Amino acid sequence: MRILIADDNQASRLLLSRLLEKLGYEVLSVVDGMEAWETLRKEKIRMMVTDWLMPNLDGLELCKRIRAADFPNYIYIIMLTSKDSKLDIIEGMEAGADDFIVKPFNREELNVRIRAGERVIRLEKKLEEHNRKLTEANEKVSEAYATIKKDLQAAERVQSSLLPEPNTIIFGVRFDWLFLPSTFIAGDIFNYFKLDEYHLGFYLLDVAGHGIPAALLSFTLSKILSSSDLKDNPLKYAIPEPPYYRITSPADVMGHLNQRFQTDDQIMQYFTIVYGIIDTRDGRTVLTQAGHPSPIFLQKRKETSLIGSGGYPVAMFPEAEYEEHEIHLDQGDRLILYSDGITECLNADDKPFTVKRLVQLAQKVQDQPLRMIMTSVREALYQWKGNDQFEDDVTLLAMEVV
Secondary structure, three states, X not given: OEEEEEOOOHHHHHHHHHHHHHOOOEEEEEOOHHHHXXXXXXXXXXXXXXXXXXXXXXXXXXXXXXXXXXXXXXXXXEEEEOOOOHHHHHHHHHHOOOEEEEOOXXXXXXXXXXXXXXXXXHHHHHHHHHHHHHHHXXXXXXXXXXXXXXXXXXXXXXHHHHOOXXXXXXXXXXXXXXXXXXXXXXXXXXXXXXXXXXXXXXXXXXXXXXXXXXHHHHHHHHHHOOOOOHHHOOOEEEOOOOOOEEEOOHHHHHHHHHHHOOOOOOOOOOEEEEEEEEEOOOOEEEEEEEOOOOOEEXXXXXXOEEOOOOOOOEOOOOOOOOOOEEEEOOOOOEEEEEOHHHHOOEOOOOOEOOHHHHHHXXXXXXXXXXXXXXXXXXXXXXXXXXXXOOOOOEEEEEEEEO
């Protein structure tokens, strides 16, 4: 270890140098505080022995300047002084000195003071190493988080590309939606599409859980429920006579998915879904509810009602059977599907938003454009929650015969 000696007395400086060299240290010596300051700025010094009284810059001011500077490592300072009063020691400590040697001194005392300083420096080196490793670990975590964030943002774009166009009319039925994922990617997914020249299909599903596992399953389901290959399409199946296909009933679609995605006790990944088919020739609509919140049926000239009473989630019970519900959508009628991220959204008092409140909102804007349902629900949830950060995905899919 290198030790810097600052002392304007040549005899004292030479004595200190000889004693420290005998103790095994490399010694640099200067004649005053200013020269010591310049040396500290150029050389890597961890310990210094300085006289109190020196020309140009005394030991006290040198200590203050060192402590005010931003050196890369701590410099342990031993003050060499003939002053031994408590007030002098306090003044030196306040200036930044770590220890004192009162003149005259002997080799044993010098050795003890230096060894004490070495222990402090070793501890500081260990702390530096610990901090270095901690900094490296934090940098690696930050890099990993940045990579994960980038990947999640890419997945978010992929998921967005799977969503249908909002405010779209297909075969005289207008569709619109609200989608507010709780994280980058959601376990909710939905779609509406042509099954043939007369029929429309629609669904909204909610995979249990959050984050990547839920989103991966929702991606898979979206792919399956949009397949055009009759060999792997649960929505249609091939027949030998024209038109060479038949549309699968909603209950059979649920049965197919339930068998295909049966979970095990370790994973326990299931999903809820409402899937329906609209015959656009007469408005006949058949849907199946699999553990999902009951759709809201807003009829133009009749009372609002909830369709279905629950059903079993898909992939939970292999023996589950699914019921179908039939309604007729006439001009002006609306059907609203939604996830429990809306109805179970909690406010500051831990009270849920509730289905009743959602129904009231939908009724309030029943005579206004379909988009007003999305706007009203979004604003109401922000006000209810107090912010735009949700614990669960918020999804709403609405349709109207125009």
